[in-house]
Amino acid sequence: MxxxxxxxxxxxxxxxxxxxxxxxxxxxxxxxxxxxxxxxxxxxxxxxxxxxxxxxxxxxxxxxxxxxxxxxxxxxxxxxxxxxxxxxxxxxxxxxxxxxxxxxxxxxxxxxxxxxxxxxxxxxxxxxxxxxxxxxxxxxxxxxxxxxxxxxxxxxxxxxxxxxxxxxxxxxxxxxxxxxxxxxxxxxxxxxxxxxxxxxxxxxxxxxxxxxxxxxxxxxxxxxxxxxxxxxxxxxxxxxxxxxxxxxxxxxKHVKEFIRERQRVARMYIAGLSDVKDLILPKDRDTHVFNLFTLRLRGSLDRDRICQHLNNKSIGVGVYYPVLLNEMRGIKDYIVVAGDLRQAVRASKEVLSLPIFPYMKNEEVEYVVDVLRGVIRS
Ligand SMILES: Cc1ncc(COP(=O)(O)O)c(C=O)c1O
Missing domain, CATH: 3.40.640.10 (Type I PLP-dependent aspartate aminotransferase-like (Major domain))
Structure with a gap:
């Protein structure tokens, strides 16, 4: 698939x-x-x-x-x-x-x-x-x-x-x-x-x-x-x-349905992945419209290896965002940082976004869940 x-x-x-x-x-x-x-x-x-x-x-x-x-x-x-x-x-x-x-x-x-x-x-x-x-x-x-x-x-x-x-x-x-x-x-x-x-x-x-x-x-x-x-x-x-x-x-005219569809996919991911150790999932809130379904890979989970494996299995993934604004060469001199950005630095290393879009089929979501569970176990 x-x-x-x-x-x-x-x-x-x-x-x-x-x-x-x-x-x-x-x-x-x-x-x-x-x-x-x-x-x-x-x-x-x-x-x-x-x-x-x-x-x-x-x-x-x-x-x-x-x-x-x-x-x-x-x-x-x-x-x-x-x-x-x-x-x-x-x-x-x-x-x-x-x-x-x-x-x-x-x-x-x-x-x-x-x-x-x-x-x-x-x-x-x-x-x-x-x-x-x-x-x-x-x-x-x-x-x-x-x-x-x-x-x-x-x-x-x-x-x-x-x-x-x-x-x-x-x-x-x-x-x-x-x-x-x-x-x-x-x-x-x-x-x-x-x-x-x-x-x-x-x-x-x-x-x-x-x-x-x-x-x-x-x-x-x-x-x-x-x-x-x-x-x-x-x-x-x-x-x-x-x-x-x-x-x-x-x-x-269709956007309410698009949002319900994204929330359906998000709930399937949450149900299918919530017991996986070291995966931190987004909270299932009615008010979250899931433009992206972004989880955190904690502990020993290697993001590059997981992304590569998902790509090899023909699953599209994304990383939003691997680089913080204050690390961007062309704009960093125009930016001031207040305090430390510990949580942001950590997020930039841990996040991974899975496919999500309206009318994504149940089998597609299940396939992503199975492949992700498999690579984490291996
Ligand atoms: C958080 C955020 N702000 C602003 C923009 C800019 O929107 P546009 O691409 O329509 O200029 C984007 C687009 O991806 C975004 O994700």
Whole structure:
């Protein structure tokens, strides 16, 4: 048997007919950028997440960057942050998180993570009280597991900090009955095709707490102006394409089922592997949407050997993330580390992600479980 890390064909079949007719309509209209498709998606998205408004942009990376720029503009009446202003985030995430902070002018201040791989609330608290110039917090809901937003928002309120949630991997994840992305000033989402709510190329969305922030975002994504000649800010070409919005809107209709499907696979893995010594599995929580199913290999379990064996048995696996942000050559000089990153270093050596995607067959999950159990025993 062959089990890919992800198979996008299986969800594509859910929208195949509808997307073909949506694309035909777009060809007929020759309207490719923004337009009614994007407006419809923004409305459906903000209704779903439960926020005042949402603004479609060209990628999840831009969703982060434009959110930060909007905070600099709305809170400080400045286009960019300064190098000596810190935004607290995690070292254990995709590079885009830190890249967006650096491009907004600020410095990422990295603090350690907890057992669930998300940023540690006590480390945020420690960093805020040790560094004078902290302006905001950027938690990442890693792998689809929501960060502790109640505690993070409490700290933000106490110290008057803004919060941008990196929801790239966590569309639909919930905390105390509320969706990730609805707690902070902004939630930044990615429609990269492997995400929970995928596009058919690059795309992103910013969930906004209020209309004024939506207006700033709409200007920023369109060269900084409401129209071509009324340029208010240094902006970007970061518009969402109509064809993306049409496809994402169709996937949005099925996304609850996609999430249930991922949770089904995760539960099968947990049931099949929970008795294996030295495997630490993610917690089965209704609120975890399992963009990735990531476990820890403890003790004598050799990750390279296990990955190699799974690959030899035609099973796709991934390691997210083997390198911390502060170890990346091109950006490390623009980053400050607060305290030690012991948990993050450990996670980077221990994590392994197994195949997970909607409509993965029971036999496929069972095969992965059997092969993994076998290599660990040997
Ligand atoms: C945690 C995280 N943040 C940001 C991004 C950036 O999203 P995009 O690839 O849409 O720019 C990703 C994408 O993989 C991500 O995983």
């Amino acid at each position: 062959k089990v890919p890390f992800i198979d996008l064909q299986r969800i594509y079949h859910r929208i195949e007919k509808d997307i073909n007719s949506a694309v035909s309509e777009l060809f007929a209209s020759q309207r490719w950028i923004l337009g009614p498709e994007v407006e419809r998606l923004e409305k459906a998205f903000s209704d779903y997440i439960g926020v005042e408004g949402a603004v479609g942009v060209a990628s999840g990376t831009d969703a982060l960057l434009l959110s930060l720029r909007a905070q600099a503009l709305s809170r400080y009446d400045r286009q960019f942050f300064c190098r000596d202003e810190y935004i607290i985030t995690t070292p254990f995430t995709f590079v885009a998180t830190a890249e967006a902070i650096i491009r907004s002018g600020a410095t990422p201040l990295l603090v350690d993570i907890g057992e669930d791989f998300n940023i540690s609330v006590s480390e945020i608290e420690r960093a805020v009280s040790s560094y004078r110039n902290v302006v905001g917090i950027l938690p990442v809901h890693l792998y689809g597991c929501p960060a502790d937003m109640g505690a993070i928002m409490e700290i933000a309120k106490r110290y008057d900090l803004f919060v941008v949630e990196d929801c790239a991997q966590a569309f639909g994840a919930m905390i105390s009955g509320r969706y990730a992305g609805s707690f902070g000033d902004h939630g930044a989402f990615s429609f990269f095709p492997t995400k929970i709510l995928p596009g058919i190329g690059d795309g992103g969305m910013v969930a906004c707490r209020n209309r004024a922030l939506c207006d700033i975002l709409k200007a920023l994504r369109n060269h900084g102006g409401i129209d071509k000649y009324n340029i208010e800010y240094i902006g970007y070409n970061s518009r969402l394409d109509s064809i993306q919005a049409a496809a994402i809107g169709l996937y949005l």
